[in-house]
Amino acid sequence: MRASRTPPDGYVQAGSVTLRGNRRLLLWMNVTSVPGLIIAGYGFAALASVIRPELFDDFISWLSTSWSSSAPASMTFIVALFGLLLMPFVVLVLHEAVHGLAFWLYTGTRPEFGYRGWYAYAAAPGWYLGRNQYLVVGLAPLVGISVTAIVLVPALPAPLAIVVLFGAALNAASATGDLYLCARIITTPAAAVIEDRHDGITWLVPVAVASRIPVRRVDRKPERTSRRKSL
Structure with a gap:
């Protein structure tokens, strides 16, 4: 289906995940990114060791001689150092830019970008994407940036290749939120449509199947009373 x-017609809301104000979920996403970075x-x-077996030996050798009288080696060291320092910001921008590009390819309109302290976002509020379209949007940065990094590793000097691998690992670790949302969406009926807002997502399904979907009461903190808001 087209966005x-x-x-x-005949669709009703079946669930949602709200990020804004949901500190428990946001904390979980950020904490799990630490072991995610290690993995x-x-x-x-x-x-990289399979694709370019000599990479880490070349990097160690370069590191041991980078402060020699060789100007090109010193310049490469400075570039690599700045690359490492700037990589978290570069990855953040690239990650959301890829989300935004995927949204644009499906909607033909400029998506919204923003940063809310706990998370950055690219969103297309007011647009309804098919389930598979949303999965493509959600996984595009993880898959696209990872593949690009692996392709670049054999072609770059060893220090720059290490910087690129570091960026790819950061990007993969920062995709925990994307993976969580995609895991929620992949369990919805194939006919579901999803709206991605700046503060979360909502999915709708045909009314004929809505009654067969169990209501999940998670992802939100409990109210002061004994009631919980359903997703």
């Missing part, structure tokens, strides 16, 4: 400004770093290092 649309209005949901299909991703190990995975990219192992893959």
Whole structure:
């Protein structure tokens, strides 16, 4: 199906995930990114060792001679150092830019970008995407940046290749929120449509199947009373 400004006829809201004000979920996403960085770093290092077996030996050799009288080596060291320092910001911008590009390819309109302290976002409020379209948008930065990094590793000087691998690991670790949202969406019916707002997502399904979907009461902190808001 094509992305649309209005949901299909006969659709009703079946669930949502709200990020804004949901400190428990945001804390979980940020905390899990730490082991995610370790796992991703190990995975990219192992893959790079297969693609370019001499990479880490070349890097160690370069590191040991980078402060010699060789001006090109010193300049490469400075570039690599600045690359490492700037990489978290570069990854943040690239990650959301890829989300935004995917939104634009489906909607033909400029998405919204922002930063709310706990998370950055690219969103297309007012647009309803099919389930598979949303999964593409959600996974595009993880897949696209990871593949690009692996392709670049054999072609770059060893220090710059290490910087790129570090960026790829950071990007993978920062995708914990994307993976969580995609895990929620992949369990919805194939006919579901999703709206991605700056503070979360909402999904709608045909009314004929809505009654067969169990209501999940998670992702929100409990009210002061005994009631909980359903997603």
